[in-house]
Amino acid sequence: MRTTQGFWYVPMMAAVLLMAVPGCSKKAVQSGGDAQSSQQAATQGSASADAGSSGGGVGSNFPDTSLSNRDAGATGGLRGLDTVGGGKSPSEERVTNGAMMAKLDPSQSGRQMDAIRSEQAAADAAGLRDVFFAYDSFAISEEGRQALSRDAEWIKANAGASLKIEGHCDERGTSAYNLVLGEKRAKAVRNYLVELGVSAGRVAVVSYGKERPFCKERDESCYAQNRRGHVVVKTEK
Amino acid sequence: MRLKTCLLLTCCALVGVIGIIESGATDVFLEATRPDFQKIPVGVIGIQNAGGPEWLGGRLEEVLKSDIRRSLVFTLVDVPGLGFKDVGTVPNPAFKQAAENGASVLVWGKAGLKAGDKDADISMDGFVYDGGSNEVVGGKRYVGSSSVVRLMAHRFADELVFRYTGEPGIARSKIAYVSEQGPARELFVMDYDGYEPRQLTADGFLNLMPRWSPDRRFLVFTAYRNRNTQDIDMIELATGKRWTLVSLGGLNITPALSPDGNFLAFASSYEGNSELYRLDTRTKALQRMTTHASGDLSPSWAPSGRELAFASDRSGGPQIFLMSADGSNIRRLTFDGDYNAAPAWSPRGNWIAYVCRTPKKEYKLCLITPDGQKKVQLTAGPGVDDSPSWSPDGRHLVFSSTADGKSQIYMINADGKDLERITFTGVHNSAPAWSPAS
16 A cells, blocks of 8 residues: 555656646736636636636645644633622623625626536537436446437537536435546446547536436436436537 | 553554554543533523613523533523522522522523623623522623624533533534525535524535634635536635635545644545545645545544545445545445445544445434444434534534435434434525534
8 A cells, every 4th residue: 555655646746746837837828818818817716716726736825724823822712701709790701703704706606507508508409418327326228328329429520519428416325425426427428428439538527416406306206317417518618 | 641541552553453543632521521421400590681682681591591402511400480680699598499409500691782882782791600609600791793692692601611621612613514596506604503604605606515624714615616627625714715725627525624734635536536635735745545446535534633534435335434644554444234425533533423324225324433343323214314524522413414305404412312403594505514613
């Protein structure tokens, strides 16, 4: 185990460095060449996350979360009750809720849904079909193979297009494990498309686990709809 | 005590015994964790309204009593015949009566308006008497705005717990969770009793599985930056400022900061399948912890920081495994059933909670000791239970369940008693994470 770990550690660190360094410079070049996208990136950065760390890899400028860096008194403050008696008043403590002052910026919140609608519309127009899975399974059924043959024909006929496979699960099981299962389903779909001759680079995968169900009732017919590899047309890079 | 534990640990290390090492955190806690611990009977005389809004005294009293009940350190004793008018009378025969009723601690307070302070217009005095005595043995005056009235009662309850056990109470702890907002799922934080929910993100898509930093300043969570990749983000509660910690591509889920805050453990599929990694939050160095063709996820740190529990489907269905903090010494912990996932190591170190699939194919909460010797099923009945998370005192768990239809958040004692639903608004609340104590 130890040896294996050491073996992985060196190339992985190298990979992270390689990803991080040129990732940033590439981004700068892109920004220079396309004023609009650079402006967009900056807006998104301020609304959602620190723009300096969105280039891929591991963030370099987030604050240290070590407890040792904190003033021990800053988070505690439990001094216990005062000993009072003989008509004395207890000491006064100011109670504040100051640690919860975050302001929301909902200005970007509609953007994702607009993009989803456009992906879905493109998939509907192309007549793409989804794949459905058995409980606990990521094996592609005969019916699923037929659906994917049709999807493969479409992508081969549309040279510029890319697909995205969303892996979905029913509500049973844990949220976390269903994300892993959803990814296995999405990758099983991609692998079968590749077997059919589609270039892997034209098929992206994403897992939504049980977080974006198609159907919200609690019965098997609904669960069956949610165990799905949902095939959509990728509308943005 | 501490010395004895150290000697034991040294012995264990010397003879090379692999197995369960008592967490370093256990010897911090006092007698309230012992199985033979007798709850301290408390009589709450009440919170007298002394010129505040009509609801003030009653609300403070209600919050205080709930906190005292949930502390599991105290038990509430009825103190009939004791009115506010009696409190100031010394000597007070009613106090003797209350002591004879079994109350070994008496609590009363008064609350009203505070003049001449625009930021703190409410004032509450809390007093403690030892049973049978006429003398005040402790007290504090809390001042603040009317928006922190519940917090004043929580503060007083925590100080009562601290006075009698030496432990911080949980009444001012928070629960982070995910709530459905239209088509999106966003992060929220609420008080431990389900009150004062507050929305933290408004990205309009998916933010999942929050976990606290040990100093309670930050949450780490999975953020769908766009619809194609998941990153691991961190948000500062006080400011709403956000950082991307991990943006490797693929699935990046189940982040968990170590008890000292020095490492972020998480699962990522960027090298193929889901594996566990740890990021040093000081040097920003990334280290891979698992190497296996199946899915590894959901790391949960032991309170000592020396070990982690995690879920892996390397044996078929998901099971709980343990490993050392450097990724070595991986061994399987659960063997019953074909689906055990979402482990959560108790802050006292003595239990690991997880989601177990029962023979009836129901997803319920189970507990297992880290040596695998003892196992109990904690919840039963219909509904999918998910995402167990421990209270900082290790006496309660919070989790999500669909027992009432849609997913909501519930609290339960570690002994399976006092199941209590704590979210009532919103159509879908999930992924609760209990904060450390303040």
